[in-house]
Amino acid sequence: AQTVTQSQPEMSVQEAETVTLSCTYDTSESNYYLFWYKQPPSRQMILVIRQEAYKQQNATENRFSVNFQKAAKSFSLKISDSQLGDTAMYFCAFMNTLYNFNKFYFGSGTKLNVKP
Amino acid sequence: NAGVTQTPKFRILKIGQSMTLQCTQDMNHNYMYWYRQDPGMGLKLIYYSVGAGITDKGEVPNGYNVSRSTTEDFPLRLELAAPSQTSVYFCASSYSSSSYNSPLHFGNGTRLTVT
Numbered sequence: 001a002q003t004v005t006q007s008q009p010e011m012s013v014q015e016a017e018t019v020t021l022s023c024t025y026d027t028s029e030s031n032y033y034l035f036w037y038k039q040p041p042s043r044q045m046i047l048v049i050r051q052e053a054y055k056q057q058n059a060t061e062n063r064f065s066v067n068f069q070k071a072a073k074s075f076s077l078k079i080s081d082s083q084l085g086d087t088a089m090y091f092c093a094f095m096n097t098l099y100n101f102n103k104f105y106f107g108s109g110t111k112l113n114v115k116p
Numbered sequence: 117n118a119g120v121t122q123t124p125k126f127r128i129l130k131i132g133q134s135m136t137l138q139c140t141q142d143m144n145h146n147y148m149y150w151y152r153q154d155p156g157m158g159l160k161l162i163y164y165s166v167g168a169g170i171t172d173k174g175e176v177p178n179g180y181n182v183s184r185s186t187t188e189d190f191p192l193r194l195e196l197a198a199p200s201q202t203s204v205y206f207c208a209s210s211y212s213s214s215s216y217n218s219p220l221h222f223g224n225g226t227r228l229t230v231t
Contacts, residue, residue: 035219045222101147101166102210102218106158
């Protein structure tokens with residue numbers, strides 16, 4: 001079974017600094033998709049960034065980028081120039097392509113606190 | 117474009133009561149899902165549907181039921197509420213292709229407390 005592990009329950013960063021959130025996963029598949037979701041205090045789940053496993057190039061969305069290491073099964077999220085609005089829970093998710101539906105596995109989340 | 121709309125936002129139930137969480141999406145997604153989120157945990161899949169008339173159990177289906185009579189609507193029914201069902205519930209939808217363009221689109225969640 002696929003598992004997603006986020007080993008950092010909580011992290012803090014100063015405004016304008018850079019922070020990296022870690023995520024590892026376990027799978028025997030070669031083709032899959034990875035996502036990071038942000039959940040601010042409003043509870044809404046917001047897609048931050050996504051990565052296709054067969055693409056070597058790391059995805060980037062403005063201040064958010066990933067470090068995808070397929071052999072190591074690692075998918076970390078880097079937030080540059082942290083802003084107060086980045087304060088949220090961040091969930092790493094793995095999407096399985098083997099089932100008759102898009103099956104997602106979620107990590108337990110990392111609570112990020114951006115300090116002024 | 118409203119996306120995924122979930123109601124209610126909050127609800128308190130007494131043990132043994134029943135209720136239905138409503139979910140509707142306007143993106144013409146075939147796949148719809150119900151998740152629960154417990155404190156300190158990731159999301160757990162309760163039920164999912166791959167299209168109108170087709171539903172199946174996820175990881176934690178006990179105590180819940182669903183129906184999918186239309187592409188747009190996917191209500192979740194709680195029968196005989198128990199304290200263990202205290203959680204935040206999310207409805208989500210996605211395109212049916214297994215691809216980069218199939219992330220989950222979430223509703224805003226329902227905080228349910230059973231006392």
